[in-house]
Amino acid sequence: MEPLLCRLGASPRLERALAPLELDAVDPAAPLAGRRVLFAVAVDGGGADPAFFALLRRLRTDPAALAGATVAMVVDGDGELYTKSAAQALALAATQAGAWLPGMPLVEATGSLYNHHIQAANWGMTWEETYFRRVQLLAERLSAFTPPKFQRPKVLLLHASNPGRSNTLALGRAVAARIQDRCDVAELALLNGTVHDCRGCGYRQCLHFAQNATCFYGGALSETVFPAIRESDVLLFLCPNYNDALGANLMALINRLTGLVVRESLGEKYVMGVVASGYSGGDVVARQLLGAMCLNRGAITPPRALLLETAHDPGDALRAPQVQTRLDAFARALTAAACR
Numbered sequence: 001m002e003p004l005l006c007r008l009g010a011s012p013r014l015e016r017a018l019a020p021l022e023l024d025a026v027d028p029a030a031p032l033a034g035r036r037v038l039f040a041v042a043v044d045g046g047g048a049d050p051a052f053f054a055l056l057r058r059l060r061t062d063p064a065a066l067a068g069a070t071v072a073m074v075v076d077g078d079g080e081l082y083t084k085s086a087a088q089a090l091a092l093a094a095t096q097a098g099a100w101l102p103g104m105p106l107v108e109a110t111g112s113l114y115n116h117h118i119q120a121a122n123w124g125m126t127w128e129e130t131y132f133r134r135v136q137l138l139a140e141r142l143s144a145f146t147p148p149k150f151q152r153p154k155v156l157l158l159h160a161s162n163p164g165r166s167n168t169l170a171l172g173r174a175v176a177a178r179i180q181d182r183c184d185v186a187e188l189a190l191l192n193g194t195v196h197d198c199r200g201c202g203y204r205q206c207l208h209f210a211q212n213a214t215c216f217y218g219g220a221l222s223e224t225v226f227p228a229i230r231e232s233d234v235l236l237f238l239c240p241n242y243n244d245a246l247g248a249n250l251m252a253l254i255n256r257l258t259g260l261v262v263r264e265s266l267g268e269k270y271v272m273g274v275v276a277s278g279y280s281g282g283d284v285v286a287r288q289l290l291g292a293m294c295l296n297r298g299a300i301t302p303p304r305a306l307l308l309e310t311a312h313d314p315g316d317a318l319r320a321p322q323v324q325t326r327l328d329a330f331a332r333a334l335t336a337a338a339c340r
């Protein structure tokens, strides 16, 4: 099905990128549920256009605004900043409003287009030609996207939490208890330096190790973690908010995933997340997770992929008002997305 084009601001270069697609335009205030929508966002030195923020407000306040929709994004900036932050914010608002996001649902154009230089060299194109080509390919993937379904999805809980105290882990296990009749659930603890952070090898060296299903450091990552991820259909990240970011152990894993994704796509797997914050800022952590795992690493974000809770003291998360209802809804979102 041909996507609709939803403009959030405009710029001459963005219009040139979109023109060959010949998509029908839709107003951001129009009904979007059930549609395929390519959001085209123009960003300048002040950030995104007011139309973008109006859409964010709509998606955040109407949890059915994008029910059953499938969305992707082109974000075009006239400088080097604000493109990624706009895309991450839209990704989080879209999933929580009921949308699917295919893996790698973003084509980003910084002012200089330097972010296309490697692909441009590979394709033998100019940076602008590469940007436009990527927009074309994204629109084709958006048209063709079908979410994978599994008889009994394999769900992997990834965490680095202290089992006796952690709110995030308690929430994750409460989700596991709710889905185990329909899914095979496994848990992987990335504790005590199981995963060193990425060393930043050059691309060729990384590829060389990856071809042997390992990485410079080898160890638990290639022996345990990569095989468990490869086996899984749903990656459920349990994310405590540490200084308004993902914890270092989880981030180390995501950084080291290069060794996996250069060999095989994550495009048939789902990413979901449970975020617990002691005080505030769960949305910031959730955006980071989606940015890393969906926008960059290429896993699919299903509708309502994030459970966000505020809880500090051990046990508080499962004592929070209406938490059982939210856990039920989150577990239903997982099985509705992944189960046949």
Ligand SMILES: Cc1cc2nc3c(=O)[nH]c(=O)nc-3n(C[C@H](O)[C@H](O)[C@H](O)COP(=O)(O)O)c2cc1C
Pocket: 161, 162, 165, 166, 167, 168, 169, 239, 240, 241, 242, 243, 244, 245, 276, 277, 278, 279, 280, 281, 311, 312, 313, 314
């Ligand atoms: C190193 C560290 C940094 C933290 N930073 C924040 C923070 O920036 N914001 C916040 O709301 N909570 C913060 N917290 C509190 C946790 O998010 C909180 O304990 C929550 O329940 C999730 O952690 P848990 O799963 O380990 O229980 C921090 C906790 C630790 C240990």
